[in-house]
Amino acid sequence: MNKNQSLPWDHPRFRSWIAVARACQLMQQSLARALAHLDLKPPHLDILVNLFRFEGISQQELARKLLVGRSNMSMLLPQMEKRGLIERRGDRQDKRVLRLYLTEEGRRITQDAMTIQTALIDRMLSDAPIEECEAIAVHMERIVGLLMQEEREPQEATGDQ
Amino acid sequence: MNKNQSLPWDHPRFRSWIAVARACQLMQQSLARALAHLDLKPPHLDILVNLFRFEGISQQELARKLLVGRSNMSMLLPQMEKRGLIERRGDRQDKRVLRLYLTEEGRRITQDAMTIQTALIDRMLSDAPIEECEAIAVHMERIVGLLMQEEREPQEATGDQ
DNA sequence: CCGATAATGTTCAACTATGAACAATAAAGT
DNA sequence: ACTTTATTGTTCATAGTTGAACATTATCGG
Secondary structure, three states: OOOOOOOHHHOHHHHHHHHHHHHHHHHHHHHHHHHHHHOOOHHHHHHHHHHHHOOOOEHHHHHHHHOOOHHHHHHHHHHHHHOOOEEEEEOOOOOOOEEEEEOHHHHHHHHHHHHHHHHHHHHHOOOOOHHHHHHHHHHHHHHHHHHHHHHHOOOOOOOOO | OOOOOOOHHHOHHHHHHHHHHHHHHHHHHHHHHHHHHHOOOHHHHHHHHHHHHOOOOEHHHHHHHHOOOHHHHHHHHHHHHHOOOEEEEEOOOOOOOEEEEEOHHHHHHHHHHHHHHHHHHHHHOOOOOHHHHHHHHHHHHHHHHHHHHHHHOOOOOOOOO
């Protein structure tokens, strides 16, 4: 059970993932600073980007895409609506759902923010060849797929005794 | 300033990074579930792993390694000490610092938890060849280096007007 | 030696995110 | 038609994280 001798840091995949996690954490912090002058935080940007891409989505669908609880959306979205970045219109087919749209102001700010985010990412990955980036993307998307599938099925296959 | 036509999702590095961020988020959640039966959460594990590796470190050094504020350590560490996982002894050369050590119990739990974490990482990266993992690690560690350096120097080079 | 500056750890108020409980609506089963 | 079950969004209590202010101790400059 405990392979006492082989410490994790000698394990290439472990080291690799720790580096990934640390890079993510720092990118988040750096993005937060870069976005501060727009009075946006990373969660807001995530919302805006998804609305930019998938206009008319519902709050629930948005929460699923962002991997957060829907109560989170219920907190953030009304405040972004008051700020004039987004608009929430009730679906008339299904009176439960609220469909989300960017305002013109929201679209402008989103583009500014995406420019900043893209510049940051670009700068950080500048020495990674495109094909290597794509390879990384493939691995990560596979992980996302696996974990989202496991989330639905309660069977854990790890060392869970 | 706004290259309006090229949307970010056509940008390979952007797509790549989004995938990395999502994978990280899901890994965190999955790790939290896998660790639940030890009554540990990812932040606790991060602390334990670092103490396992760097015994006798101070709270401040630990906070730096974990990329969190030291107030965070001041919240978590006393509670872990009460639980008997760690021990805090004052440095007698410098009466300000508290040096951190694992107890025997803490060491055992840490090993159990690391086994779980390693298994999860391994399973997720199972189809990534070792050399590819190492390549990823190199990129990510470079990013960490760049961002930690920028954190110290207030000069931002991005689209920050 | 002494005053200024810096570093460590703690406390506290503010903010964020979460899951459970709930009301309203829809869909399914009978 | 009607009861049951599921889904959407909201509210609320809880927990986690942060930065600022603070006390204590070190370090540096004179």
